[in-house]
Amino acid sequence: MPLSQPALWRGLLQGELDAARQALAASQARQEEGTRQIETLERQLQDLRTQFSTDLERTREQVAVAQKRAGVTERRPLREIDQERTRRQKGEQAVADLRLELAAVQARAQHAAVAGAEARARLQAERAQAEATATRRMAATKRHVPATKTKFKPGPA
Secondary structure, eight states: OOOOHHHHHHHHHHHHHHHHHHHHHHHHHHHHHHHHHHHHHHHHHHHHHHHHHHHHHHHHHHHHHHHHHHHHHHHHHHHHHHHHHHHHHHHHHHHHHHHHHHHHHHHHHHHHHHHHHHHHHHHHHHHHHHHHHHHHHHHHHHHHOOOOOOSOOOOOO
8 A cells, every 4th residue: 555645744754753852852861961960060160169278278277387387497596596696795795894804903913013112112222221320320329439447347157
């Protein structure tokens, strides 16, 4: 039995319609799968962004702690250098003060030595003058002493 033309056309169109419906269904399935994949990827992207933000914040905190430690570590040697500089300046000031004190002591010692030498010279001059005066007096008294006769005779002792 031969098919009539309109039935043939109808069969062909029905086949094309079925093929188009299948293609549409396949397209819709691919679209739904693509939408699911996009949603999954968006969730993964959001999770990655959250993880990145968390890691970034943790890293910032670690950097802040490291900078603080570095600051403390850097300040300690600077403080030690400053303390050593202060001690050196105090030492230099103490040396300068001791030099001044030594100079003053040496000046006083020299003054005392000069005063002692002057006193010694004056005492030696006074002694020499006293000895000369005593010698003159003794000589003068021996000259003026009259020889007197005594009743005592020198005898054996």
